[in-house]
Amino acid sequence: MLVVATAGHVDHGKSTLVRALTGMEPDRWAEERRRGMTIDLGFAWTTLPSGATVAFVDVPGHERFVPNMLAGVGPVPAAMVVVAADEGWMPQSAEHLAALDALGVAYGLLVVTRADLADPGPVLECAGAHLAATSLRDVEAVAVSAVTGAGLPQLRAALDRLAARLPTASTDGPVRLWVDRSFTMRGSGTVVTGTLGAGELRVGAELVVAGSGEPVRVRGLHRLGQPCEQVRPVARVAVNLRGVARDRIARGDALLTPDGFASTDLIDVRLTGDPAADLPATLTLHIGSAAVPVRVRPLGVETLRLRLARPLPLLIGDRALLRDPGRHHVAGGVTVLDVAPPPLRRRGAAAARAAVLASMDGRPDLAGELRRRGLVRAADLRRAGVPVTGAPVSGDWLADPEHWRQLGRRLADAVAEHARRHPLEPGAPVEVLRQRLDLPDRALVEALVQAPLRLVAGRVGTADTDALPEPVARALALLREELTTRPFRAPEADRLTAVGLGTREIGAAVRAGVLLRLTGNVLLPSGAPQQAVRVLATLPQPFTLSAARQALDTTRRVAVPLLELLDRQGATRRLPDDTRMVVDR
Numbered sequence: 001m002l003v004v005a006t007a008g009h010v011d012h013g014k015s016t017l018v019r020a021l022t023g024m025e026p027d028r029w030a031e032e033r034r035r036g037m038t039i040d041l042g043f044a045w046t047t048l049p050s051g052a053t054v055a056f057v058d059v060p061g062h063e064r065f066v067p068n069m070l071a072g073v074g075p076v077p078a079a080m081v082v083v084a085a086d087e088g089w090m091p092q093s094a095e096h097l098a099a100l101d102a103l104g105v106a107y108g109l110l111v112v113t114r115a116d117l118a119d120p121g122p123v124l125e126c127a128g129a130h131l132a133a134t135s136l137r138d139v140e141a142v143a144v145s146a147v148t149g150a151g152l153p154q155l156r157a158a159l160d161r162l163a164a165r166l167p168t169a170s171t172d173g174p175v176r177l178w179v180d181r182s183f184t185m186r187g188s189g190t191v192v193t194g195t196l197g198a199g200e201l202r203v204g205a206e207l208v209v210a211g212s213g214e215p216v217r218v219r220g221l222h223r224l225g226q227p228c229e230q231v232r233p234v235a236r237v238a239v240n241l242r243g244v245a246r247d248r249i250a251r252g253d254a255l256l257t258p259d260g261f262a263s264t265d266l267i268d269v270r271l272t273g274d275p276a277a278d279l280p281a282t283l284t285l286h287i288g289s290a291a292v293p294v295r296v297r298p299l300g301v302e303t304l305r306l307r308l309a310r311p312l313p314l315l316i317g318d319r320a321l322l323r324d325p326g327r328h329h330v331a332g333g334v335t336v337l338d339v340a341p342p343p344l345r346r347r348g349a350a351a352a353r354a355a356v357l358a359s360m361d362g363r364p365d366l367a368g369e370l371r372r373r374g375l376v377r378a379a380d381l382r383r384a385g386v387p388v389t390g391a392p393v394s395g396d397w398l399a400d401p402e403h404w405r406q407l408g409r410r411l412a413d414a415v416a417e418h419a420r421r422h423p424l425e426p427g428a429p430v431e432v433l434r435q436r437l438d439l440p441d442r443a444l445v446e447a448l449v450q451a452p453l454r455l456v457a458g459r460v461g462t463a464d465t466d467a468l469p470e471p472v473a474r475a476l477a478l479l480r481e482e483l484t485t486r487p488f489r490a491p492e493a494d495r496l497t498a499v500g501l502g503t504r505e506i507g508a509a510v511r512a513g514v515l516l517r518l519t520g521n522v523l524l525p526s527g528a529p530q531q532a533v534r535v536l537a538t539l540p541q542p543f544t545l546s547a548a549r550q551a552l553d554t555t556r557r558v559a560v561p562l563l564e565l566l567d568r569q570g571a572t573r574r575l576p577d578d579t580r581m582v583v584d585r
Helices: 014-022 032-036 063-073 093-100 120-131 151-165 349-358 366-373 376-384 399-419 430-437 442-448 470-485 493-499 505-513 528-536 546-550 557-568
Strands: 002-007 043-045 053-058 078-084 108-114 140-143 174-178 181-185 189-196 206-209 214-225 226-228 233-243 254-256 263-273 282-287 289-298 301-312 319-324 329-338 373-375 397-399 453-455 458-464 515-519 524-525 570-575 578-581
Touching: 002 014, 002 093, 002 151, 014 043, 014 053, 014 108, 014 151, 053 233, 078 093, 093 319, 093 329, 108 120, 120 140, 120 181, 140 151, 151 319, 254 301, 263 349, 282 301, 301 329, 301 349, 349 453, 349 524, 366 373, 366 399, 373 376, 376 397, 397 399, 397 442, 399 430, 399 442, 399 453, 399 458, 430 442, 430 458, 453 505, 470 493, 470 505, 470 524, 505 515, 515 557, 524 557, 528 557, 528 578, 546 557, 557 570
Parallel strands: 002 053, 002 078, 078 108, 108 140
Antiparallel strands: 043 053, 174 189, 174 254, 181 189, 189 233, 206 214, 206 254, 214 226, 214 233, 263 301, 263 329, 282 289, 282 319, 289 301, 319 329, 373 397, 453 458, 515 524, 570 578
């Protein structure tokens, strides 16, 4: 389907021309027909000589209804600029053309109407000169009379050629249907209409309403007035919705594929039109069928930051229009460069950001986005309209290769610094490293760990992390003789303190496997259990706690937990009369 919006000055015959081409009445409201002018959007369609279908979005030409006109033009890929031969180029002709140029509409036709009332030649030449400086510079021109029918066959043929030139729309992407009309039908409930530019709609599909996120289900679809099971782009479509009241959705809203878009109220854009420095602080942004007030912050000569009055589902590369409604002036067109821009808090941040934006062209670029952001979730890029290829570094996280290498080097430095500051700890905690590297996810720290680093029990250290810190080794050297000659005599607390073994030093020695903690501060050499089994095996079996204590030359404070450890290890077995025996293995 070819979808074409009309454009042009009020009372230049746009609706009359659509009526002559289609045999349908595009003016829906009695007030429009009574006043002889289009106030709101009208819709009509017909079959072209090739068999293709053309659907017209007929827009109002009066300056008071420019927002209605923009709601109809916004989502449409082609336009038919209409100028009357008996009146020529007029103010709304210029404003409508400025709007089309700002939106980047490059496909369309120039149609001079009322060729039966005046020579169309001068108007064709004048209007063509105006179009030559815009995105519509290469369109065909046709002169017609809707009254006599002259030129209508040529116009239909030109529409066929236009349809053949339009690029094929994608059916694979998510749906974003800008709503240009919402109403209730008896027996059907809420119905919305719009121009489907990409994706595919099916009966039964689940969608969400932009902004509110309300889930809705497609109850029915109508295309060209007929029910259908699916609609592919580009097409005018009416969608019967289940799950949303009429007053919950209106013009300017959008129906979206769930999780297909991220709504944003802050965007960076490139401006084509008025100088950025001359713009007023507040304008209206027109995109799709939406019209939203925005606050304007110039960043560079051609770049702006816009703060939207309400969030919209926008993509990198979207074309939109800035208009000053008070002056009835189109300030220019904008191309969306970033839908999730960074904050500008530091002095000089705006100038630095302008330099970054100067290198961006509004085309989704995975490598460029990774280079600018360093780390980003793949889902966030997809919702911004960036195709994602390549494997994530962790979970859903993508990383710029050079940034990832730098993070790896910084991680090694952070681990070494932590070891210098905390020599008794077995590596740096993952959460501490996450904060040190300013990473958004602990999993990224874990993914960065590579030899000689290692991750053990939530801490990152080097291969020699288990080596004894120098203060601990020095303290143990003072205990070496007594631990060797009387291995089952656990040093008392005051002795441990005297040699410099506090709680942290003991913990380091235990983690290093040099000391065995039986309970509390009851510490033995790490090989004590095996040595004890050899001593106990020489006793008559079974043996008592007292016999074990005497054989091991130790105290009850040590013997009880040591024997309980041997029981748990299966080296000894405790009998019903509380004696024990060594288990042969």
